[in-house]
Amino acid sequence: MSATNVSILDGNTFVVSDPCGDIDPSPTDPTGLFSWDTRFLSQWVLTIDGDRLSSLSTDELQYFQARFFLVAGTGTVYVDAKLSAIRTRSVGDGFHEELTLINHAEEPVDLRVRLDAAADFADLFEVKDALAKQGVYRTRVEDGRLVLGYERGTFRRETAIATSQPAELDERGLGFAVHIEPKAEWAVELDVTTTLVAAGERLSRPKHGRGSRRARPNMAQDLDEWVADAPQLECDWDALKLTYRRSLVDLAALRFSPISARGRSLPAAGLPWFMTMFGRDSILTSLQALPFTSELAATTLRELAARQGARVDDFRDEDPGRIPHELRYGELTAFEERPHSPYYGTADATSLFVVLLDEYERWTGDRKLVRDLEYEARAALRWIDDYADLQENGYVSYRRRNERTGLENQCWKDSWDSISYHDGRLPGFPRATCELQGYAYDAKVRGARLARLVWKDEPLAERLEAAAADLKRRFNRDFWVADGEYFALALDADGAQVDSLASNVGHLLWSGIVDRTKAKAIAARLMEPRMFSGWGVRTLAEGEGRFNPIGYHVGTVWPFDNSFIAWGLRRYGFRAEAARIAAGILEAAEFFGGRLPEAFGGYRRELTRYPVEYPTACSPQAWSTGTPLLLLRTMLGLEPLDDHLIVDPALPTRIGRLELLDIPGRWGRIDAFGRGRVDIDAQPRARQKRGAMRREHSVAT
């Protein structure tokens, strides 16, 4: 996707255009109007008297709204421009566009205004892989609207284009004969609406409860309420305030409401390829956001639970109890050419589901949801033991059963070469990556708490605790690479260690599976120059066979990864190390205007001085958007304890003071304050001497 493209979005509906607001047909680029994983408009080009316009400027007013300032003519010098055009576009159920033409001349003008429109109805996967269509196109002019349609048997999708003034409609677009007086203007409103048709009924519901032909619901008010409801951040670092605001707004933009969710929303994973519900991404983003909003977690839990696996289905890699990986709505899913209805090939989401359910209860005290989802949580815990232990060695591992369209790597590092030995070789399958064991351990520990507290099942709690203790003991023995003092990235099909040093060890701290005696070594590994770039911890350490600072999962820095690593460091008492990561990632955010990308280059900070964006990174991406939120939680040391919120700040000196006001939870609303007292540049020994490691004041008001 070109860096100059303009994207506006709301949930799984988004529009990607060029800086003029035009959409040119492209079989391979995600430009167009997309909704429900389908491209409902692949061409949308404005011409005046047959000529395209030139862009003066573009304002991305809100995440759902952009304004394009244009002039007639395509030259580089605009001295003769007597006509300007303003297009204001808002995404909703499709999009709404206001086109205004202004005649700056002393004479009246007569113009032919034309919008060429076409829809290829490509499945997002077809755009990604440039596949051909199998159905037929049916375009018609009807009731003053242009209707673009696609049919393959009973599968139907339609795009309708309506105008506020009469237009000349034909199968390739719409036109207006326009007369404008001197110093006057002319305007038209265009509504592009999308429809999924099922057995004679519309499938998608109008967003925000509006069913009119206008594609613009009242989103500005909704966004204001969303931001106003979140805790307020006050601090002396303006860039952090900007990043926080950006995170809240992007999180609002990424909210996605599945058809079954009755208007409630959960985080979609990211623009442009991942605007749907993902097990892992939706859970981790909900976890990051919990201190700021619990709504996303509640919807994520309910929607994933409703789709929990119930049978053994090899095409979908489904097992009873398994939490889905990815849900799609496009043509390839409809015709079972892709398994995303939903697809279950994830080895971590099932454990993380239990983790989120427990963390949600700790923050909100909402035991009703824990009771409602008792069956699903128990089934998830059973899946870990009954279906995930493919090697029967007591560890969670993965191997896809759908070998055609299933996922090879079913952990968060899901690219083909992400899991490798120190010498660069790739292990066979099944693979038991280390962080999966941490998540499973945490799920058992937290499941035990819920069993005791809510389900009143003491025997289950005891069984889970015993299993967790046993897993921890075996893990610290079998995964420990003694001569390097870290945990192996994975165990291979023979149960031997995949001996690379990777960021996955940081997640182990978050899960609590690391023996106290080994934690210091892990913290040291994470902060060594081969891992810590100065901005953050790399996905794979320098010196490993496949290390590449711009390799997707083999050397780049992922902000979300770092947020969980920092949380893990705090859990084991490494306050300065956590603060150092938080400062590095938040400083990197400044270079991206407060919007952290999915990943950036793993070059040493002193080499580039700025974080180098990964070429095809997805942005905004949900768990990058959630990263500043979790870093704030980590720096302030926010931990719920019954009906209280513990505040135990460990802020880098980069931040003078920080206040997070009105943190919602079972306590009502609480304020947290902290001062920057952790000198992150000091060497560990010097730091201890100066006493910067001491605990600061605790506030729990």
Add this chain to the structure above:
Amino acid sequence: MPPGTPLATLPPSASAVSRGPERDRMSAHVEFFERIGKQGFDPRLGHVRGSVRFDVESNAHAEHWRVVLDHGAIQVSDDTADADCVIRLDVATLDRLVTGEANPTSALLRGLIGGHGDIDLMLHFQRLFPAGRPAPVENAPAGREEAP
């Protein structure tokens, strides 16, 4: 045509047709509904509470199956009373669903299933459908079996 107007012909409305004395007793879905009705309980429906009605188009007739779910308890009838979730489909699609040949989500996206009301109930109900088609696979892990 105003927006929101159905684009395909709706199945005949429930009130306009007689329900099933002549229906095919050997049909897979009949067996399915009779089996779950007889079973009367399934733990996979955990906390779910509500009613789902299947309006089934079959040649000239319409059949109705109404299922009441209450914390795992299942009651089946051929009642036409209103339900929290109404699913419309033809008999061939229903037979393919209850035998695991078709996937409910895919069928919905394909336009083979229509409906209104609380789709969440249908998501839970589909847990009662058996396994789907096997994938092209080699070396499938051994020792897996479906949970009761």
